[in-house]
Amino acid sequence: MIIFKLVWRRIRASLGSLLLTLIAIVAGVGFVSGSFILSDSLAATFNSIFEDAASTVDGQVQPKEAEFGFEPRTIPDTLATELQELPEVRKATPQVVYSNDSVNNFIATDTDGQEVYPQGSEQGPPVLTASWDGEEGGGLLIADGVVPNGIDEVALNQGYADLIPAAVGDEIEFVTPDGRKTFTVTATVELTTGGAAFVLFDFESAQTLYGKEGLVDTVSLSTEPGTTVEEMLAAVEAALPEDAEVIDQADVVAENVADFNQVIGIIRNVLLGFAGVALFVSLFIIYNTFAVLITQRMRQIGMLRAIGATRAQIRNSIVIEAFAVGLIGSIIGLAAGFLFALLIKAGFQAAGGFPETKNVLLPRTIIAAFSVGILAAVLSSLLPAVLAGRVSPIAAMRNERSQEGVFSSRVVAGAIVLVLGMVLLGLGLAGQSTAIGSLGETTVLLIELGVGAIAIFLGVAMLSIIFAGPLADLLGKGGFLGATMLGLGVGLLLLIFGIGDGVPDSVLRFISFAFKVIFAALGIILGTSIIVSVLRGGKATGIGGSAGALEGHLARRNASRSPQRTSATAMALTIGITLVTTVGIIGQSLKESVSGALERGVQADLFIYDNSFGSFESAVTTAIEEVDGIEQATGIRQNEVKIGTGDGGVVGVTAYDTTSGTDLIDPAVDQGQLGDVAPNGLLVSAEYADEQGYEIGDVVPVEFPNGNSQDFTVAATFTDTAIIDSQLAIDITTYDDNFSDDKDLFVAASLAEGSDEDRVRSDVEAITDEAGTFTVQNTGEYLDSLSGQVDGLTSLINYMLGFALFVAFIGVVNTIVLSVVERTREIGLLRAVGGTRRQIRSMVRWESVMVCLLGALVGVGLGVLFAQATVAAIPDSFIDRLSLPWETLVFTLLIASLAGMVAAVIPAFMASRRSPLEAISSAE
Amino acid sequence: MEDVTSQRVAAARAVGAQKVYGAGDTQVHALRDVSVEFAEGQFSSIMGPSGSGKSTLMQCMAGLDRLSAGEAFVGEVPLSGLGDNALTQLRRDKIGFIFQAFNLIPTLSAEENIVLPMSLAGRKPDSDWLTEVISATGLGDRMGHRPGELSGGQQQRVAVARALASRPDIIFGDEPTGNLDSKTGSEILEFMRKAVDQLGQTIVMVTHDPISASYSDRVLFLADGSIVDEMADPTTDAVFDTIRSLGD
Ligand SMILES: Nc1ncnc2c1ncn2[C@@H]1O[C@H](COP(=O)(O)OP(=O)(O)OP(=O)(O)O)[C@@H](O)[C@H]1O
Ligand SMILES: [Mg+2]
DSSP, rough: OOHHHHHHHHHHHTTHHHHHHHHHHHHHHHHHHHHHHHHHHHHHHHHHHHHHHHHTTTEEEEEESSSSSSOOOOOHHHHHHHHHSSSTTEEEEEEOOOSSSSBBBSBBBOOOOOOTTSSSTTSSSEEEEEEEEEEOTTTEEEEOOOOOSTTTTEEEEEHHHHHHHHOOTTTTEEEEEEEEEEEEEEEEEEEOOSEEEEEHHHHHHHHHHOOOTTTTTTEEEEEETOHHHHHHHHHHHHOOOOHHHHEEHHOOOHHHHHHHHHHHHHHHHHHHHHHHHHHHHHHHHHHHHHHHHHHHHHHHHHHHHHHTTTHHHHHHHHHHHHHHHHHHHHHHHHHHHHHHHHHHHHHHHHSEEEEEEEHHHHOOHHHHHHHHHHHHHHHHHHHHHHHHHOOOOGGGGOOOOOOHHHHHHHHHHHHHHHHHHHHHHHHHHTOOOOOOOOOOHHHHHHHHHHHHHHHHHHHHHHHHHEEEEHHHHHHSOOOHHHHHHHHHHHHHHHHHOOTTTTTTTTTHHHHHHHHHHHHHHHHHHHHHHHHHHHHSSSSSHHHHHHTTEEEEHHHHHHHHHHHHHHHHHHHHHHHHHHHHHHHHHHHHHHHHHHHHHHHHHHSSSSEETTTSSSSHHHHHHHHTTTTEEEEEEEEEEEEEEEETTOOOEEEEEEEEEEEGSSSSBBOOOOOOOGGTTTTTEEEEHHHHHHHHHHHTOOOOOOETTTTTTTEEEEEEEEEEEETTSEEOOOOOOOHHOOOOOOEEEEEEEEEEOOOOOOHHHHHHHHHHHHHHEEEEEHHHHHHHHHHHHHHHHHHHHHHHHHHHHHHHHHHHHHHHHHHHHHHHHHHHHHHHTTTTTHHHHHHHHHHHHHHHHHHHHHHHHHHHHHHHHHHHOOOOTOOOOOOOOOHHOOOOOHHHHHHHHOOOOOOOOHHHHOOOHHHHHHHO | OOOOSSSSSSEEEEEEEEEEEEEGGGOOOEEEEEEEETTTEEEEEEOOSSSSSHHHHHHHHSSSSSSSSSEEEEETGGGGGGOOHHHHHHHHHEEEEOOOOOOOOOOOHHHHHHHHHHHHHHHOHHHHHHHHHHHHHOOOOGTSOGGGGHHHHHHHHHHHHHHHHHSSEEEESSSTTTTTTTTHHHHHHHHHHHHHHHHHHOOOOOOHHHHHHTTTSEEEEEEEEEEEEEEEOOOOHHHHHHHHHOOO
């Protein structure tokens, strides 16, 4: 019991030091539990929404899923009438949806003729459209007016009506797939299902407007009183044609929910991934805190040992303390997670179109929060706890801190872990893996890569106690940047231009990679040590030196005096910087690969696509082709077909106008003639042809989603898989003959010689403005927009990683605070002998900057390494080059120094408040 | 030299004790073949110049450190045969400590500090004995205070009380009054003297101060790792003379 008392008193006494540790745990746990709460809440909300929507429905008739391909399937609307006549069916309600992507197809315009989007831009929540049988219920209530009934009538949800603004009886112009049309608003409705903007038509008008005359997408069913649902479903089943099926209410809900659950699952996993990073960072901070706290309590521990506390008691007291901190951190973290979830949901809601959500706290979330928080705290306290148990009782009398044994064993362990990590990462990169037990090959591969990277990181972190001290010292002396730049430069040159890049064999590639890593490391060490020796002889200048003789010198000594602490703090920051650097480099490489790879194959001058990246009527393409000044234009489509021989299976197929030659798209034909592809030839990727053993002239039976089969001749092979990213391509007329949808994803057009691009463009835009919301770009703009998408992705990831960096930043504050607390006497003494407050503050500040820069430098180095590894592992068709965002890297270092300054503000203030008296009176 | 130990049972003793720190050029012989006995119910002092090995001898006999050669006994238990846990238990149950400073856990109250060894052992302190010890400190009304709220002398009295509270076979003190002024120091020493006379406690104390030494029954003189002299029933002047003669 005394242990608990000791622990509790200690926690209360060192609350300040533990507070920041607590924040680290809270951040990690908050992220984990927040991810769960948010995703569970979303899932539960959507579940109940769909249950609600399906509450009046006992079943639903729908077309059977195609085995492959992306063709929208429909059933004739006569079926609804037939079903209505069955005695078991009370009501059979037909519905149509606009295409597969019912997004932003019917958009209201304001009095100026501008499209009205919920957030003012098409990037915001979409404008949705649906058919409505006029009945209330299932989450829909009429707010005002009467049900639309006619081709020029429409109902809007209240929110969208307010936004336009439109009231019942108003005539509003809409941008529709068939150009601009005016509708009369006959009703506004309230939707409990959420959604920012809904445009509703009566069923028959919807059929016409959606281009689905005589067709329905689904028929929902209710049961005649006196009949059971099962009987009704059975009766409907018997009446259905072969290509339609009936599902019950539970399945209706499940099908609707499934898509959402998948999205929610992805959101959850991404959030959890970032939570993992934040936790990993927290581990370092907690470890650091306990290590420092124990050094501070050395005398106390020694005294306790002298008067009879066993090793186990000392060890346990530390672990219990960690447990308690973990427990408190978990409780607060859980609350923080709740807030986090609320905040994000509030964000969603503010963005519009988001239903009221419940807050779901599953037992799983609570268990996860507590185990994560407590485990993180206890795990990271284990090593310090064991070390504390080993403190010799004599340390009570002598204030000695010999940890040489630990030092060397840590270096050895670090080296082992590092090598292990490199082997694992190397195996992963080389694609060497076997299924182990129930784990599949890919899982093992991912584990190899992930564990390998983490092990390399830990190895470097453990080894960093060797270099953290000298490097921090050197950094203070200045010239460190030069040293590292030299070393990194040598290392990078080796990495980038190293021999063996073209080696096809994966094992050889790994070996050459390992060599490069070793050479890079040697380069870094060599560069550093050269500068060290130069500096040893020379005069000290640089950060520490320029900060003024006394404080610069002291700061440098402080940072290099306890390498363990300096390295642990720096490493917490390093994790974040490593990830940011890795993502940055991969993003940059991806960007350059994407636009670079397309540059060659893209020959067209203009690119036109729907803003939602959905498909559109090919009439738009035809119209563009006829614009004066357009030489050629082709629609581009994608779908799936089934190869009738060998192990071909289902493969993706691209269709475009192959008769246009290479003027629009140049797929880099390897063998055969592009001109032979139309009408019944196949353009096959060289890789796939190789794999399947196809020769030019081979006959390949191809099956289409509608069941048709046709023999094709292999006409040509192509190598540019960036421009055509499927294994097969066919001519667009062949596509038309075999697929029922007549829609394009993309239009590529070339300008006639001597025509005025601006004029042609405005003519094309006139067409697309009529047809809906399109983007028209020239080649440069198009390639830039592709890079822009990558930018968006990387900035999203960086945004999340920023959180990990924030946790790391807390870690730096933490360490500096601890080091100030630890040096209470020393600082008091400095004050006593005449150090000014300013001098004390600047001493603390420079130490902080050194630690941050150290962390950032190692982080950038590791980031470059990991990025290089990743780029090497990713197939060339995705990323085929390594590109370093220099500005970002330099910027990172600058930010790190700045963060060091900011992190030191509070500790520096604390330190400068120390009175000289405390030097004498502080007993512990 | 009169033999004052032979009639009594030894609470602790060392036989041929040697302690070497470091190796090679930096080797230090802190103890060179020291044999000594501390009898039950006796108050002994160890004196000698700085660096003579006083603390080393005390630490090795108290099971805080290990000898390089020779053997130390507490009662009849040889310490070299004990593992860390057994040694810890021995310290907890049979030995009391008073250090020069940093004796108390700052987060525990005076009383909690006094019963700390028993708490660590998971034992209940003998409450009659505890009352007696606490009343002997003269700090009865300050028992709920934290060390930070007590003066240096008061803290040291709490430390002596803690050493006494578990009724150890022997108490070791390394310059227990070294940090105190002479008046406060003599209070502590009287307190320790009382423990020996009235409670039959065995105490061994390292000191630099002849006046302090005069409170004890016997003084051992250490120089350069060996016992060079010994004195029974010391007076301040006699101790002073011996130190002077050793210094020559
Ligand atoms: N851990 C150690 N490592 C190396 N040498 C040591 C160590 N501890 C003590 N010594 C050396 O052993 C010798 C005896 O030290 P000890 O502390 O026993 O002296 P002391 O008599 O207690 O001195 P003082 O009166 O100054 O406390 C000294 O020379 C000292 O330098
Ligand atoms: Mg000493």
